[in-house]
Amino acid sequence: MAELSTADGDMAGERGTAGAGDTESAGHTAKAGDTEADAAATADTGDTVIATRALTKRYRGGQLAVDGLDLAVPAGSVFGFLGPNGSGKTTTIRMLMGLIEPTSGTARVLGQPMPRATGAVLPHVGALIEGPALYGFLSGRDNLLRYDSADPTADPRTRRSRVAAALDRVGLTAAAGKKAKAYSLGMKQRLGLAAALLQPRRLLVLDEPTNGLDPQGMREIRSLVRELASDGTTVFLSSHLLDEIEQVCTHVAVMAQGRLITQGPVADLAAGARGRLVVTTPDPGDAARVLKEQGVSDVVVAEDRVTAEPPERELAEVNAALVTAGVRVRGFGVERASLEDAFVALTGEGFDVAG
Amino acid sequence: MSRAELTEPPAQAAKPAPGTRTPTPLWTLGLLRNELGTTLRRWRTIALLGVLAAVPVLVGIAVKIETSDGSSAGGGGGEGPAFIAQITNNGLFLVFTALAATLPFFLPMAVGVVAGDAIAGEANAGTLRYLLVAPAGRTRLLITKYATTLAFCVIATLVVATSALIVGALLFPLGELTTISGTRISFGEGLGRALLIALAVAASLIGIAALGLFVSTLTNSGIAAMATTVGLLITVQILDQIPQLHAIQPYFFSHYWLSFADLMRDPVYWDDLIRNLQLQGLYAAVFGAAAWARFTAKDITA
Numbered sequence: 040m041a042e043l044s045t046a047d048g049d050m051a052g053e054r055g056t057a058g059a060g061d062t063e064s065a066g067h068t069a070k071a072g073d074t075e076a077d078a079a080a081t082a083d084t085g086d087t088v089i090a091t092r093a094l095t096k097r098y099r100g101g102q103l104a105v106d107g108l109d110l111a112v113p114a115g116s117v118f119g120f121l122g123p124n125g126s127g128k129t130t131t132i133r134m135l136m137g138l139i140e141p142t143s144g145t146a147r148v149l150g151q152p153m154p155r156a157t158g159a160v161l162p163h164v165g166a167l168i169e170g171p172a173l174y175g176f177l178s179g180r181d182n183l184l185r186y187d188s189a190d191p192t193a194d195p196r197t198r199r200s201r202v203a204a205a206l207d208r209v210g211l212t213a214a215a216g217k218k219a220k221a222y223s224l225g226m227k228q229r230l231g232l233a234a235a236l237l238q239p240r241r242l243l244v245l246d247e248p249t250n251g252l253d254p255q256g257m258r259e260i261r262s263l264v265r266e267l268a269s270d271g272t273t274v275f276l277s278s279h280l281l282d283e284i285e286q287v288c289t290h291v292a293v294m295a296q297g298r299l300i301t302q303g304p305v306a307d308l309a310a311g312a313r314g315r316l317v318v319t320t321p322d323p324g325d326a327a328r329v330l331k332e333q334g335v336s337d338v339v340v341a342e343d344r345v346t347a348e349p350p351e352r353e354l355a356e357v358n359a360a361l362v363t364a365g366v367r368v369r370g371f372g373v374e375r376a377s378l379e380d381a382f383v384a385l386t387g388e389g390f391d392v393a394g
Numbered sequence: 395m396s397r398a399e400l401t402e403p404p405a406q407a408a409k410p411a412p413g414t415r416t417p418t419p420l421w422t423l424g425l426l427r428n429e430l431g432t433t434l435r436r437w438r439t440i441a442l443l444g445v446l447a448a449v450p451v452l453v454g455i456a457v458k459i460e461t462s463d464g465s466s467a468g469g470g471g472g473e474g475p476a477f478i479a480q481i482t483n484n485g486l487f488l489v490f491t492a493l494a495a496t497l498p499f500f501l502p503m504a505v506g507v508v509a510g511d512a513i514a515g516e517a518n519a520g521t522l523r524y525l526l527v528a529p530a531g532r533t534r535l536l537i538t539k540y541a542t543t544l545a546f547c548v549i550a551t552l553v554v555a556t557s558a559l560i561v562g563a564l565l566f567p568l569g570e571l572t573t574i575s576g577t578r579i580s581f582g583e584g585l586g587r588a589l590l591i592a593l594a595v596a597a598s599l600i601g602i603a604a605l606g607l608f609v610s611t612l613t614n615s616g617i618a619a620m621a622t623t624v625g626l627l628i629t630v631q632i633l634d635q636i637p638q639l640h641a642i643q644p645y646f647f648s649h650y651w652l653s654f655a656d657l658m659r660d661p662v663y664w665d666d667l668i669r670n671l672q673l674q675g676l677y678a679a680v681f682g683a684a685a686w687a688r689f690t691a692k693d694i695t696a
Contacts, residue, residue: 172520
């Protein structure tokens, strides 16, 4: 019991310092000074859960998997980590979890350096990395008991009840006694999630958590993620499914070919991508001609819709010009960009192209 | 030896960080308990132990049939494993015979399979990454795996010895026995010697266990690690038979294996037994260190 209260005290202390450093850390992303780097990283323990600096991994054979990654995951966010297959997402996650040594650069998780502080950091982190991995000859329950006993900070006296609670949370109570090799892919995925939820966590790292799940299962995972996030857990969610990210994430980072293309709040990213000017009209040919005359570029005609790059000038004048030229306008406006548009704009290519 | 390994609290990366409570040493033993239970629940392990238990049964029945006409076992020509001729006089000798028969191949093969599978098998199944992010700690996991393998050495040897004792008691008379030196010892003392011999045999497997564990850290394929370890075992056994290599033979892990028979002398001839233990210790130190160096620096990509 004494141990418990010290631990709590320490954690509170940590948050306290973090709070004091708030004002400073706001500017830290802009700072690149090497001497200030460490101080800034310590200061923002409380509000940046994952912080990497020029994180790079080059595999033997020279393949550059991750190239100079500067990632900042705010505490309490649901952080979408987006990128095509082979863009370096999993390598990054493995470096964050201390499984892979970076070639250069640093990674801090919960304010402590990885992979040096794995023993202190990882008990607070639940992870699902590249799909679940189970002992097929053990039951679902025994799988969780094994993973829990691997954690030296997990109290063996509460082990059984925590395992039962985790199984219940992912809806596997009924199948808990079944051998894991008899599980469907979706059930394995749930069991993997349950392993990540064995203890209260400050950070959950979920690599493609909805892989292999049916639509119902995907919905359940999404609501579970939201529920966890509302409890204050930071969720780091990697995916190659755009709408998954768009539905649950507050922040997003986009990777392509080992590089970080952008990161920030989802709303900012979508807003950053320029929308399209859309004119709905029964006279698309005339409309396109007038728009071109008005200096509007990238005009595309599709049946009764004419879309174009929104011009710099006042849109009302463009509309007036259309009407003056006798074009019958049914609809006129700028359509907001989706995350997918943003992604295509950033990478200049379709999403499912492997890097 | 294995007791020491079992009770020794695994050396955790000694950096108590703020914000985390330091686990009590007893809690970390939970992993060892779980590891032992998991290993013993694998079908592969059960099958290996089953084969080992069957060897004394086969030897016992063979000797019984061969001697049913009153002739002596082994045709009197000194053929077959050590002590086989004495089995008909005293069932206890079946323990020694069975250990002598399984030590050159069956026992080390079983240990090689378990040791080779230790890390590589987990990597193969992908469970290694989850154990490490749990976080089991690489040093702690490696020590746990080695301790489990050593425990398996003891269990496997005791399975052979126990099976042999039961079969020997059922098929042959028990009683006072004659040592190699020609003196008579009581049945009780004979049992004590049998236990000592079982422990000496188990200790003979320390080297191959460390070697297998090291091989296991080199690959992500459990099958490859098992095959390599068993292959090394066979290679060393063959090289140990080539007279031209006598200069390096004392460094083969199998060179002093049959020294356990010296425990049946009166007084016990300790020299080779001690050399065997030293050699096994050397293997454990060298390959244990190599495994540690490799495993703690390895990128876990499986």
